[in-house]
Amino acid sequence: MPTAAPFTDQCQGRTLHPERIGRAEAAALPPAEVARLAQLFKAMGDPSRVRILRALGSGEMCVCDLAALIGVTESAISHQLRLLRTLRLVANRREGPVLYYRLTDDHVGRLMALALEYLRE
Amino acid sequence: MPTAAPFTDQCQGRTLHPERIGRAEAAALPPAEVARLAQLFKAMGDPSRVRILRALGSGEMCVCDLAALIGVTESAISHQLRLLRTLRLVANRREGPVLYYRLTDDHVGRLMALALEYLRE
DNA sequence: TCCTCGTTTGAGTATTTGTTCAAATGTTAA
DNA sequence: TTAACATTTGAACAAATACTCAAACGAGGA
Numbered sequence: 315m316p317t318a319a320p321f322t323d324q325c326q327g328r329t330l331h332p333e334r335i336g337r338a339e340a341a342a343l344p345p346a347e348v349a350r351l352a353q354l355f356k357a358m359g360d361p362s363r364v365r366i367l368r369a370l371g372s373g374e375m376c377v378c379d380l381a382a383l384i385g386v387t388e389s390a391i392s393h394q395l396r397l398l399r400t401l402r403l404v405a406n407r408r409e410g411p412v413l414y415y416r417l418t419d420d421h422v423g424r425l426m427a428l429a430l431e432y433l434r435e
Numbered sequence: 436m437p438t439a440a441p442f443t444d445q446c447q448g449r450t451l452h453p454e455r456i457g458r459a460e461a462a463a464l465p466p467a468e469v470a471r472l473a474q475l476f477k478a479m480g481d482p483s484r485v486r487i488l489r490a491l492g493s494g495e496m497c498v499c500d501l502a503a504l505i506g507v508t509e510s511a512i513s514h515q516l517r518l519l520r521t522l523r524l525v526a527n528r529r530e531g532p533v534l535y536y537r538l539t540d541d542h543v544g545r546l547m548a549l550a551l552e553y554l555r556e
Numbered sequence: 557t558c559c560t561c562g563t564t565t566g567a568g569t570a571t572t573t574g575t576t577c578a579a580a581t582g583t584t585a586a
Numbered sequence: 587t588t589a590a591c592a593t594t595t596g597a598a599c600a601a602a603t604a605c606t607c608a609a610a611c612g613a614g615g616a
Contacts, residue, residue, distance in 0.1 A: 334496050334500050335503055338496065342490065343485075349482060356477065356480030357480070359473050359476035359479070364469050365464075368459075383460065421553040428542075429546060
């Protein structure tokens with residue numbers, strides 16, 4: 315005779331606390347928002363990009379200024395800026411041959427400020 | 436006689452706008468803070484971890500609940516939770532053999548809320 | 557003591573990522 | 587038109603990542 319319930323309620327593939335899972339599912343974000351949220355945070359989750367965004371917080375700059383500031387190739391900066399531009403975190407303005415980049419709005423700054431406040435406490 | 440100034444003010448390795456670079460340098464974060472900031476955002480920059488953190492926002496959960504919710508192996512969840520635990524974004528509580536994970540505090544929730552508000556507008 | 561189950565750990569792996577180099581683009585001035 | 591310069595693009599590559607599988611660990615209960 316099998317002792318108690320041998321294979322029911324086991325963790326593998328089954329749910330230990332259905333009500334908790336239900337609660338979490340109810341609060342869960344739609345997949346598209348999860349993706350965009352992760353994309354946004356990932357974009358801010360690189361030291362070079364943090365420095366770029368921080369620098370742009372103090373005013374617009376061109377690619378080679380940023381390269382000099384961060385200490386990498388202009389090509390590297392350009393690649394990073396393309397990513398940030400695709401996500402609309404930065405925008406640019408052309409003046410002759412030089413492109414001046416700026417933060418699109420203050421959302422990024424506010425996120426960084428909140429995060430800084432967090433890790434400083 | 437060379438036309439104008441042939442090689443001064445060129446971008447490669449030199450600074451196009453020293454005053455902008457100086458301004459940015461003055462506002463720059465110390466390297467340690469840049470690193471921690473990037474680490475924090477990177478930790479939040481993955482769809483699975485976004486979902487985990489969001490789920491924990493509605494109450495504590497054990498590993499296999501999270502695995503069932505997210506749809507990956509418990510091993511995968513455990514690996515992610517270790518990352519989040521190392522960065523003190525989550526903490527756990529043991530009850531018999533099961534570990535209940537929770538958000539360490541509401542900072543993560545506030546960051547996610549702000550980011551959501553951002554990308555929803 | 558065994559055995560079970562939840563969790564963790566480590567190896568292995570396919571994918572992504574951040575950078576540099578070299579070459580192409582595009583704008584301006586001679 | 588030609589030359590110069592800021593920027594972009596694409597290839598290449600090393601390093602980091604996120605997952606699965608298999609095995610180990612640890613806490614209870616028979």
